[in-house]
Amino acid sequence: MxxxxxxxxxxxxxxxxxxxxxxxxxxxxxxxxxxxxxxxxxxxxxxxxxxxxxxxxxxxxxxxxxxxxxxxxxxxxxxxxxxxxxxxxxxxxxxxxxxxxxxxxxxxxxxxxxxxxxxxxxxxxxxxxxxxxxxxxxxxxxxxxxxxxxxxxxxxxxxxxxxxxxxxxxxxxxxxxxxxxxxxxxxxxxxxxxxxxxxxxxxxxxxxxxxxxxxxxxxxxxxxxxxxxxxxxxxxxxxxxAPNGGAAARDLASFAPDDHVVRVTFNGSSTEKPLVASLAAETGILVSVLSADTRDLSGQCYGSMLLRLPRDVDQARKAFDYISRQPGVTVEEVTGL
Missing domain, CATH: 3.40.50.300 (P-loop containing nucleotide triphosphate hydrolases)
Incomplete structure (x- = not known):
């Protein structure tokens, strides 16, 4: 046109x-x-x-x-x-x-x-x-x-x-x-x-x-x-x-040396299975949401989230592996692992 x-x-x-x-x-x-x-x-x-x-x-x-x-x-x-x-x-x-x-x-x-x-x-x-x-x-x-x-x-x-x-x-x-x-x-x-x-x-x-x-x-x-x-x-x-993206990219100096922080990017994952809740329900591992900027577009999630994983290394790696297996999600280490 x-x-x-x-x-x-x-x-x-x-x-x-x-x-x-x-x-x-x-x-x-x-x-x-x-x-x-x-x-x-x-x-x-x-x-x-x-x-x-x-x-x-x-x-x-x-x-x-x-x-x-x-x-x-x-x-x-x-x-x-x-x-x-x-x-x-x-x-x-x-x-x-x-x-x-x-x-x-x-x-x-x-x-x-x-x-x-x-x-x-x-x-x-x-x-x-x-x-x-x-x-x-x-x-x-x-x-x-x-x-x-x-x-x-x-x-x-x-x-x-x-x-x-x-x-x-x-x-x-x-x-x-x-x-x-x-x-x-x-x-x-x-x-x-x-x-x-x-x-x-x-x-x-x-x-x-x-x-x-x-x-x-x-x-x-x-x-x-x-x-x-x-x-x-x-x-x-x-x-x-992500107009508040500065919060998601907070200064690494603000984290403790033994913190395990990851950035999760949602590239069209289903909104029917909330990531943090399903992680807790299926593995018993609790994580902290440090910042999030996500949107639901036609039942799919887009955006990113900064998570603090448990300080226990084994628990942190288990959580990292679980998140990385989810469809439509990529995860990268920010500090700690």
Missing amino acids: IEIKHLSKSFQMKDGAVQALKDINLTIPDGSIYGIIGMSGAGKSTLVRCINLLERPTEGSVVIDGTAMETLSPAALRQRRREITMIFQQFNLLMQRSCLKNICFPMELAGVKKAEAEQRARELLQTVGLPDKAEAYPAQLSGGQKQRIAIARALATNPKVLLCDEATSALDPNTTQSILTLIRDINRKLGITVVVITHQMSVVEAICDRVAILDKGVVVEEGSVKEIFANPKTAAARRLV
Whole structure:
């Protein structure tokens, strides 16, 4: 659906050019939910605005459904943007219009007849779970309801691509989860390709199929969400996947000389058999969890854990051997054994 080829973007400032994006190359599969994640200033919002040419790339090409967007005439580009809609962090609803009229607005611009537009808008209100808010105004809605109306408006022109620019950053955790569930349901039911721009790894792990990690305008890592969680290769990826990773890599000087400490990495082990509990139940060996940063992705565990094994060498080796035999788990000595 979307191919980004050697895309770069520079902004001319008073004291010279600032390069926001550098040689970006990405392929976003048709019908997928694709995450683009990075810290503030990484270039995420610039990249998403280049996808629909709200920002024109300085170099490179954006190809959507076989068409190089930068080659289109202004009229053809406006027409094409109806297939590439966007939702934002601050909703961007028209405050003087009712919810129904907000959803009708892009159809008005496209020349859709009023009766047809209103019928479509009411169908979309049903889709986003707010059929009773047709005559309400944005000021009367909660943040989550506003975002649902914004999603309905984005769907009004039957788009092929939905761009989500930090769409849940202004919402509380429960509302965020409900909006992510709605986006996933829309993706599955309508087959729309979704591009999620975020700085929150929790958003990526909740709904995305693949993810690209952006750092200082460069894609430093790209792959399936499970691959990135299991084995982040760059410092930028590790900061996002395990923001508290410093605790897991605590100073070795803090351990006693006879401590036996191991780092356990979960590369997709089953969550049905908790490691520490099964170790105790099956061998009678108790270990201490010094730090942990793990996640459950579709019933599989990813992340790492720092364990202190018993000081008795035989018991420690028995525990080490037990852990190393578990599927989807790797274990390495930190100190002691």
